[in-house]
């Protein structure tokens with residue numbers, strides 16, 4: 076059976092085959108993302124298909140119960156809260172792990188029928204800055220590129236991405252191209268000498284958070300050396316002069332600000348100025364910032380100024396972390412979009428309400444992730460339904476998040492796992508089907524819609540998320556709109572909505588599937604949207620016609636004033652803590668930890684420190700170290716390495732209470748976000764480090 080890996084945004088195709096009591100999982104040679112290859116996480120998927128730790132029956136107030144009673148209870152809690160406190164007193168917190176069909180139904184219930192837009196998702200933590208920047212520049216949330224561009228480029232710039240660990244199959248594709256093409260150069264921009272940086276032709280270890288200055292400097296450099304594409308700028312863009320005016324005029328200024336040598340800076344700028352095809356590939360190091368949207372726009376500005384967009388091997392390319400972060404964007408899983416890339420404007424509200432035949436549609440954006448949890452803290456949201464995610468570990472300032480979950484008047488959690496850091500606070504636990512049991516679609520980071528297919532029976536009483544939400548919708552009196560019996564009916568409706576009165580002003584359009592049958596859905600092959608009358612076989616590259624989705628069809632330059640990270644109070648011995656994914660784990664380890672092989676790469680929580688700092692702080696290699704700031708404290712084993720810049724340290728994000736009760740990087744992250752996108756600033760947090768015992 077063909078399916079899609081449930082981990083990262085690469086979206087690799089897999090072939091899963093039940094063999095005796097287990098399942099064999101291999102790469103799908105026909106899938107365009109991976110052509111048969113899998114990284115270590117994907118190759119261990121079969122080990123995660125276990126009943127161990129699974130939630131198998133509904134639980135209400137700590138008592139196992141029937142589905143009927145659990146669903147009645149949930150619907151009653153929603154009804155009471157809405158009647159007493161209004162529709163904004165309830166909320167969904169969703170996940171880039173759930174399928175587009177699940178997302179669609181949750182969004183439809185909350186925004187279309189309950190009348191609140193309080194639907195947000197852990198994808199807010201992953202790519203919302205990239206989304207906000209695309210919208211500012213292109214008038215739409217459109218990822219311009221295709222994975223093939225990674226092989227067709229001459230200059231591959233990875234900024235804020237350790238792709239060798241986080242998007243391994245894409246990284247392998249880049250490395251293969253680097254070996255094949257003598258002109259292919261790889262530049263890595265990262266404060267840390269990551270596994271990716273170690274193999275780059277040039278590594279720029281900039282000071283944390285100075286990325287926008289680096290790209291502003293590049294824009295000014297291109298202007299100085301006459302490498303602008305003036306025709307493209309004049310004919311297809313707005314606001315270039317203002318963007319250029321905001322840029323630094325000397326290399327010295329940029330080098331000082333970014334903390335790198337002028338020689339290295341000039342090398343990078345020269346390579347860009349002379350490359351015919353360049354890609355800026357960016358991820359969480361850019362997005363998870365207090366100015367993530369501006370950083371993304373600084374990158375986009377450079378590609379617009381050089382006309383390096385809409386052509387093979389060119390473009391600003393944001394990479395999503397999760398398997399269905401893109402699908403969530405399509406259906407309206409973010410609180411500030413309505414559905415099918417329609418906004419909360421008069422046109423969008425009118426169209427969606429007529430399509431859903433509802434007169435109670437939400438009229439304004441809802442609360443983004445951090446604001447949503449703050450509203451629970453302030454007792455404004457009484458009923459919170461968390462689906463397929465573990466905010467007690469993954470949201471910033473996680474001690475505070477746990478207190479919020481604890482005090483929530485009614486916390487409902489749908490999950491396939493019984494004991495996560497979040498489920499312990501739930502009043503209601505609803506057992507959801509997991510990977511291998513579910514049917515639906517995901518969209519990866521190059522707009523490819525790909526099927527996840529069920530090949531094993533749901534365990535215990537587990538049910539699909541779309542079914543659970545629809546059953547609650549029926550109990551709330553919205554039965555007519557939620558009569559789904561199969562995921563393909565939801566996909567078909569989603570496709571119809573994407574094409575509903577769409578005259579080409581919206582990028583997301585899969586209306587070619589408006590009449591899809593179950594048989595066609597079952598045999599659906601991976602395909603890149605848009606898929607409509609104009610592009611019945613999908614479209615690899617957007618903007619090849621230089622037409623953008625703004626009112627005048629021109630792209631917008633955004634003038635960027637670089638902003639440094641917002642740091643918490645200083646201490647003379649403080650270090651700046653950065654964080655990210657480890658090589659072999661996925662998110663909060665609820666599933667990957669079931670695979671023994673994946674646990675052997677990082678046996679215990681560790682903190683990476685430069686030897687100079689370690690000496691200053693009297694920390695030896697393998698010491699148990701207490702890392703603390705005003706939020707909380709955590710324990711980790713010291714690893715000393717010059718790959719870590721002095722003054723900074725690094726921890727991986729994954730550890731949960733089951734494996735490391737006191738060691739979670741997000742105990743120490745600040746509860747602040749980019750003001751435009753609402754994406755939290757995970758990456759820069761001041762901490763003190765102190766050895767507590769010596770081995």
Ligand code: SF4
Nearest residue numbers: 080082083087114117
């Ligand atoms: Fe899965 Fe990502 Fe690895 Fe592909 S690269 S196998 S999608 S984890």
